[in-house]
Amino acid sequence: MSQRVAVIDYGMGNLHSVASALAHVGAGEVHVTCDPEEIRAADRVVFPGVGAIRDCMAEIRRLKCDELLASALTEERKPVLAICVGMQALMSRSEENGGVDCLDIIPGQVRHFCSTVQGPHLLDASGERLKVPHMGWNEVKQTLPHPLWHGIADNSRFYFVHSYYVHAEDRSLQAGALHYGVEADAALAIDNLFAVQFHPEKSHTAGLQLLRNFLEWNPAC
Amino acid sequence: MGLAKRIIPCLDVDNGRVVKGVNFVGIRDAGDPVEIARRYNEQGADEITFLDITASHEGRDTTVHTVEQIAEQVFIPLTVGGGIRSVEDIRTMLNAGADKVSINTAAIHEPELVRRASERFGAQCIVVAIDAKRVDDVDGKPRWEIFTHGGRKPTGIDAVAWAVKMADLGAGEILLTSMDRDGTKNGFELGVTRAISDAVDIPVIASGGVGNLDHLVEGITLGGADAVLAASIFHFGEYSVPQAKAYMAEHGIEVRL
Numbered sequence: 043m044s045q046r047v048a049v050i051d052y053g054m055g056n057l058h059s060v061a062s063a064l065a066h067v068g069a070g071e072v073h074v075t076c077d078p079e080e081i082r083a084a085d086r087v088v089f090p091g092v093g094a095i096r097d098c099m100a101e102i103r104r105l106k107c108d109e110l111l112a113s114a115l116t117e118e119r120k121p122v123l124a125i126c127v128g129m130q131a132l133m134s135r136s137e138e139n140g141g142v143d144c145l146d147i148i149p150g151q152v153r154h155f156c157s158t159v160q161g162p163h164l165l166d167a168s169g170e171r172l173k174v175p176h177m178g179w180n181e182v183k184q185t186l187p188h189p190l191w192h193g194i195a196d197n198s199r200f201y202f203v204h205s206y207y208v209h210a211e212d213r214s215l216q217a218g219a220l221h222y223g224v225e226a227d228a229a230l231a232i233d234n235l236f237a238v239q240f241h242p243e244k245s246h247t248a249g250l251q252l253l254r255n256f257l258e259w260n261p262a263c
Numbered sequence: 264m265g266l267a268k269r270i271i272p273c274l275d276v277d278n279g280r281v282v283k284g285v286n287f288v289g290i291r292d293a294g295d296p297v298e299i300a301r302r303y304n305e306q307g308a309d310e311i312t313f314l315d316i317t318a319s320h321e322g323r324d325t326t327v328h329t330v331e332q333i334a335e336q337v338f339i340p341l342t343v344g345g346g347i348r349s350v351e352d353i354r355t356m357l358n359a360g361a362d363k364v365s366i367n368t369a370a371i372h373e374p375e376l377v378r379r380a381s382e383r384f385g386a387q388c389i390v391v392a393i394d395a396k397r398v399d400d401v402d403g404k405p406r407w408e409i410f411t412h413g414g415r416k417p418t419g420i421d422a423v424a425w426a427v428k429m430a431d432l433g434a435g436e437i438l439l440t441s442m443d444r445d446g447t448k449n450g451f452e453l454g455v456t457r458a459i460s461d462a463v464d465i466p467v468i469a470s471g472g473v474g475n476l477d478h479l480v481e482g483i484t485l486g487g488a489d490a491v492l493a494a495s496i497f498h499f500g501e502y503s504v505p506q507a508k509a510y511m512a513e514h515g516i517e518v519r520l
Contacts (some may be wrong), residue, residue: 056357062335093385116397118353166265173466173489175387175435179267179309179519197517199267203341203362205434222266244340244362246304 043069045257048084050111050128051076052101054093060125063243064088067221067254072162076105086256091127094107095152095191096128097205108145115147122235123190123256129230129237130208138206148237150210155223164223172223174192177204182228185227186217190229190236190255198248200228200240236263267519268483269309269490270507271342271468272497274299275284279325285498297332303497304337306504309519311337312365312438312492315345327359334360344392344438353380355387365438367392368411368475370449373419374432375411381433391434391467395422395455396442407455412442414442423458430463437463438492456486468492476510483516 047069049057053076053113059098061072073080081087089111091098114120124132136152144152155164155174158175164172179199207226210216218229220239230237236256242249275282276296284300292298300311311335315326323346330343343356353364363383370377370391381389381454395407395413407422409441426437439459441452449468460467469488473479473496482491496502507519 043412052412055361056360056386058358058360060336062360063338066336066338092387094382165307169462172266172463175268175466177436178489197264200477203340206399214271241340244338246307246339250338 045161046071047073047079047084047086047088047257049074049088049090050081052098052105052107054098054127056092057090060088060195060243063250063253064257065255069249076107076110078106078110080117081110081114082118085120087111087122089122089128089131091125091129091131091177093127094139095127095130095136095144096142098131099142099144099154100129102145111145112147115258119234119261121256121259121261123234124237125243126204126239126241128171129239129253132226132235132237133208133210136206141216142230147235148210148232149212150208150227152206152208154257155205156226158224160193166223176222177203179245180222183219183221184217185219187230188217188231188236189259190231190252191217192255194248194253194255198243200238200242200248202240204239207236264517265365267309268458269308269468270479270489270504270511270513270518271312271490271492272308273304273312273470273492274339274502275314276329277317277319278319279329280321281498283314283498286500288500294466296329296337300333300337300341303504304339305409307508307519308339308504309339309490310342312342312344313324315343317346318453325370327355330356330359330361332463342438342502344390348417348480350380350383353384353389357384361388362390363390363436365390365392370429371409371420374428375430377432377434381435386433387437390432390436390500391426392437392438392440393422393426393429393459394440394442395452397452397455403457405454405458407452408456409444414445422455423462426459426463426467428505434465436468436474438468438470444472445470447472450474450478451486451488451491453481453484453486456482456488460489466490479507480511480514480516483511
């Protein structure tokens with residue numbers, strides 16, 4: 043079945059990569075939009091995000107994307123995929139930009155990689171210094187079975203680029219774990235919502251498979 | 264296991280054509296950046312860097328079009344550099360589909376551009392390119408300076424101090440090219456690579472001088488780089504990206520296989 047996907051655009055950067063990748067894996071129509079009608083008409087919704095959280099949150103609220111997202115999630119109960127800053131925006135609060143209140147759809151915090159570090163640098167288990175931003179291909183441990191992991195080997199590498207990481211209060215929501223000096227939530231799953239810190243649209247074979255899975259996902263809820 | 268070290272093939276593009284072309288088995292158009300980027304994507308490259316060396320202003324439209332075509336077909340990160348002078352130039356490239364934009368000379372003329380760009384688009388997409396050359400030692404210690412105009416014009420700026428300043432202004436990554444080594448195939452200038460990698464918290468890409476796979480290994484193990492960039496060893500079919508990764512893995516470096 044051809045799928046109509048809305049990629050919510052709140053004006054914070056390039057969403058063509060997400061749209062191209064969705065089209066590449068078989069989405070029938072991809073609309074990059076903040077138009078309520080187009081989002082309501084879509085079968086599935088992608089909530090992306092790049093840039094700094096304060097500006098993102100300001101635009102999300104100004105364009106009422108928060109209401110559109112809430113409606114897609116809880117009223118229309120569509121499959122929703124949140125990506126990177128889109129995932130962070132779902133949490134209660136972020137430490138970025140001196141502290142910003144987020145959407146609080148998933149209770150939890152967004153922290154800087156160095157915020158709980160004792161000493162000048164983030165270190166790995168063997169004491170080696172880690173660079174921030176966390177940029178590049180890292181392994182994701184699948185901590186929950188989920189249809190979006192279908193056909194993707196456990197500990198596959200995905201492309202990350204971020205300095206802040208998500209920690210959900212309810213640990214049972216973690217669907218994927220990332221280790222980078224600290225343990226972070228690489229993926230969260232709750233009902234018809236799946237959120238990822240990495241960029242599936244930039245993660246080659248594994249990322250495209252996750253997007254393909256998203257197009258075929260029928261959450262029972 | 265953790266974050267993989269990255270291998271980044273670099274395409275030098277002039278008016279929409281890859282300079283000197285490539286030599287892969289079965290490639291139809293050795294100068295087409297889109298086909299070459301797609302090949303590197305299939306080979307498992309971790310990112311692709313596209314360096315625009317087009318001199319003419321009109322040629323810039325060609326570049327934007329090429330970036331758009333690559334972004335539609337290549338699902339790994341794409342960095343675009345060369346001739347980026349303003350926040351508007353950065354926006355154009357990001358909108359065309361670049362994931363990161365690399366700023367070189369413009370950062371030297373106007374360091375605040377790095378801050379403005381980083382605040383506007385996020386540090387994750389702002390790469391500062393540094394072209395460094397070894398100059399006379401100071402107090403018995405090696406010193407590297409920033410050079411512009413393809414390594415011909417000294418600026419008097421200390422390369423390590425500059426990298427620190429760029430990181431403070433909001434750069435998300437440093438692309439370090441040794442102008443002493445670029446094109447020589449004698450390997451990276453490991454001294455400046457190590458000095459900058461130790462001095463900044465952001466990732467450093469080593470560039471300039473790769474002639475064999477040991478050079479890639481040294482860039483990581485001795486230079487402390489987070490990623491290695493090379494052009495000719497991949498373009499002319501001397502080594503493939505999978506060969507390079509297998510070799511690095513044999514030497515204990517974590518790579519995405």
